[in-house]
Structure formats: structure tokens, C-alpha cells
Amino acid sequence: MIMLHVPNIGKQEIEAVNDCIKKNELGCRGNYVDKCYSWFRENLNIERILLTASGSQALEIASLVVDCEEGSEIIFSTYSFPSTINPFVIRGFVPVLVEINRQGNIDLNRIKEAVNKKTKAVVITNYAGWNEEISEIIEFCHARNILVVEDNAQGFLSEFKNKPMGTFGDIGILSFETTKTLTCGEGGAIIINNVDLWERTLMIANNGTTRQRHKMNPQIEYTWKTAGVNGCMSALNAAFLFGQLQHAQADKKQRLKLAKKYVEVLSEYDFIMPKIHDGWNASMFYILTPNPKRSEQLKKLLNEQGIQALAHYGSLRNAVMGKNMKYLGSNEAEHFDQRMIRLPLYAGMDEDVIDRIGNIIREACDLSQGL
Numbered sequence: 001m002i003m004l005h006v007p008n009i010g011k012q013e014i015e016a017v018n019d020c021i022k023k024n025e026l027g028c029r030g031n032y033v034d035k036c037y038s039w040f041r042e043n044l045n046i047e048r049i050l051l052t053a054s055g056s057q058a059l060e061i062a063s064l065v066v067d068c069e070e071g072s073e074i075i076f077s078t079y080s081f082p083s084t085i086n087p088f089v090i091r092g093f094v095p096v097l098v099e100i101n102r103q104g105n106i107d108l109n110r111i112k113e114a115v116n117k118k119t120k121a122v123v124i125t126n127y128a129g130w131n132e133e134i135s136e137i138i139e140f141c142h143a144r145n146i147l148v149v150e151d152n153a154q155g156f157l158s159e160f161k162n163k164p165m166g167t168f169g170d171i172g173i174l175s176f177e178t179t180k181t182l183t184c185g186e187g188g189a190i191i192i193n194n195v196d197l198w199e200r201t202l203m204i205a206n207n208g209t210t211r212q213r214h215k216m217n218p219q220i221e222y223t224w225k226t227a228g229v230n231g232c233m234s235a236l237n238a239a240f241l242f243g244q245l246q247h248a249q250a251d252k253k254q255r256l257k258l259a260k261k262y263v264e265v266l267s268e269y270d271f272i273m274p275k276i277h278d279g280w281n282a283s284m285f286y287i288l289t290p291n292p293k294r295s296e297q298l299k300k301l302l303n304e305q306g307i308q309a310l311a312h313y314g315s316l317r318n319a320v321m322g323k324n325m326k327y328l329g330s331n332e333a334e335h336f337d338q339r340m341i342r343l344p345l346y347a348g349m350d351e352d353v354i355d356r357i358g359n360i361i362r363e364a365c366d367l368s369q370g371l
Contacts, residue, residue: 013243030235055175055188099329129155205231
């Protein structure tokens with residue numbers, strides 16, 4: 001079976017992990033943690049970032065950074081993974097689900113409908129690592145003193161208007177889970193773009209203590225000041241991540257090349273496909289068929305031929321939890337997902353796979369007299 005994603009693991013990762021083990025650096029501090037931070041500074045100009053055990057943990061920290069009062073609301077996309085919303089629900093926020101636009105991203109017009117005096121933040125998910133409305137969303141929210149949490153789990157190394165995705169919102173979230181373009185098994189990061197949130201984030205990620213600030217300035221008293229978590233990435237995971245970072249840009253370039261090949265091969269069909277931009281990280285490739293029936297037929301055929309082909313999230317609105325939440329929309333996410341087919345895309349994939357997929361679709365087209 002040709003899978004949707006296969007991590008690109010080379011000798012850099014193995015050497016870094018072995019070196020980390022030899023040096024007995026296994027906790028949340030060490031040489032490779034510092035190396036990762038230096039890489040983010042030097043390559044993406046990101047200064048305020050904390051590596052975490054997962055993207056989900058980064059979201060947990062974000063949920064504690066945003067002020068929560070009784071009845072406080074946070075707006076989310078209906079097309080995302082539950083881990084985006086769970087920490088805020090646990091914290092006590094009232095979730096408001098709003099629908100998506102044609103690219104699978106939260107719809108700015110729906111945000112405008114949902115915002116009220118109780119709105120504390122908007123959590124946006126950069127679907128497939130891209131979001132063309134992100135600047136407008138930030139501008140709208142900031143004009144109303146509403147924080148923006150940018151869930152950029154799929155968007156590492158994407159750049160919009162020469163600015164890294166994940167650095168637009170007040171808070172940015174990264175994920176390095178195994179299905180992401182860059183992985184360390186399990187890992188993530190929280191980026192603080194709003195400097196006013198940095199000290200609070202440092203405390204929350206250090207079990208609610210002033211430990212990090214005390215370490216930087218011993219004159220600051222070490223004490224426990226607020227509720228927090230042990231928000232860190234182990235040095236072992238950081239070593240693997242550092243190895244991945246060494247070829248991350250080359251991998252992005254190769255995925256973009258493959259994505260362009262997909263568009264070329266499938267351009268004769270009436271499919272909606274991602275727009276190809278040089279700044280996009282090509283984290284995934286998908287097609288939207290004209291109707292759900294065609295999607296099911298093609299997914300079945302591709303999987304039978306050894307090509308993994310899947311839909312994605314489904315609509316959170318239609319989940320058991322989602323049915324009890326405030327909602328604005330007309331079931332766009334469900335319709336989007338019903339027509340969705342995700343196709344294999346990863347740096348080590350042979351271009352012949354795309355030709356093979358094209359041939360399978362062509363045969364299906366001939367049998368059904370057009371898709």
C-alpha cells in the first residue's frame with residue numbers, strides 16, 4: 001500500500017539521536033533543544049518559541065494563556081481535529097463552531113457573524129498549510145481586541161507574503177507528529193508573536209512557576225504563581241527534530257514539485273485542487289470531486305489498487321460533542337469532506353506514483369463515461 005505520508009528519515013536523525021543518548025541528554029534541556037531554537041531564529045526569525053511534547057500540548061498552553069471569564073467564547077472552524085478545541089472546552093470556554101470557505105479554512109464572513117462582546121479569541125486552522133484570508137482575519141480580530149490563535153499544525157515552512165505561517169496570530173501552534181511534513185515522533189511548539197503574552201506563557205509552560213524567568217535573572221524570585229503544565233520537548237525528540245530540520249527545505253521543494261505534477265496529470269478532470277504557491281509547504285494533496293458519490297467510487301478503487309485515498313476530518317458540527325455547541329453555517333464542512341480525496345504526497349515518493357494514480361482515474365473515467 002502506498003500511504004498518504006511516509007516520513008523522510010536520514011542519517012542526520014540517527015546520528016543526532018545516538019549523540020544525544022551518548023551524552024545522556026534525555027530531559028527537557030540539552031544541546032539539541034538549544035540547536036532547534038537556534039535553527040528557528042536563524043531560518044525563520046522566530047525568537048519567542050517553546051518546544052512542546054506535542055501540538056496538542058501547545059494548544060493546552062494556549063488555552064491557559066487566553067483569559068477565561070464566565071461565559072467567555074472562542075470561535076473555531078468546524079473543519080479541524082478535536083485536539084484544537086478540547087483544551088479550551090476543558091478550560092471552561094464556550095466554543096462556537098463556524099463554517100469554512102472553499103479552501104477548507106474558517107470563513108471570515110462567518111467569524112464576523114459570530115463575534116460578540118463575549119468573544120475572547122478566534123482559533124484558525126491553516127488547512128493543508130495555507131490560508132489566504134489570514135491577514136484579513138488578524139486585522140478584523142485585532143480591531144476588536146480579540147486574540148488569534150493560529151493552529152499551523154499542517155503549515156510548517158509555508159510562507160504567505162514572505163512571512164512564515166504560524167507567525168501571524170498572537171499565538172502560533174506547530175505540530176511535529178508522525179503524519180506531518182516534519183516529525184520527531186511526537187512533538188510540537190508554541191510561538192508567541194504577541195510579546196505581551198510571553199512572560200505568562202513561560203510561567204504556564206513551567207508548571208505555573210517563575211523558574212524560567214528566575215533562571216534568566218536570579219534576582220527574580222522563584223515561586224509558583226499560576227496554574228500551568230510541564231510544557232517541554234525531551235532532548236531526545238529534539239535531537240530527531242534537529243536532524244529533520246537539516247533537510248526540511250529540500251523536502252519542501254520536492255513536495256512542491258510532486259504537487260505540481262499532480263495538477264498537471266489531473267488537470268483534465270473537473271476536480272478542485274489546492275492552488276500551487278511557491279510559499280506553500282505542500283503538506284498534503286487532495287482533490288474535491290463534483291459529488292460525494294464520485295468521491296466514494298474513486299476512494300474505493302484507489303485503495304483496492306494499493307493507493308491510500310481518504311477523506312479527512314468530517315465536520316465537528318456533526319460529531320456528538322459538536323451537536324451541543326453554538327454553530328453558524330450551512331454544513332459546508334460536511335459537504336467539503338464528502339467530496340474530499342487525500343492522495344499520497346511525501347518527499348521520498350516517486351513521480352511514477354502520480355502517473356499510476358492518473359491512470360487509475362482515467363480508467364474509472366472511461367468506465368463511467370466521465371467524472
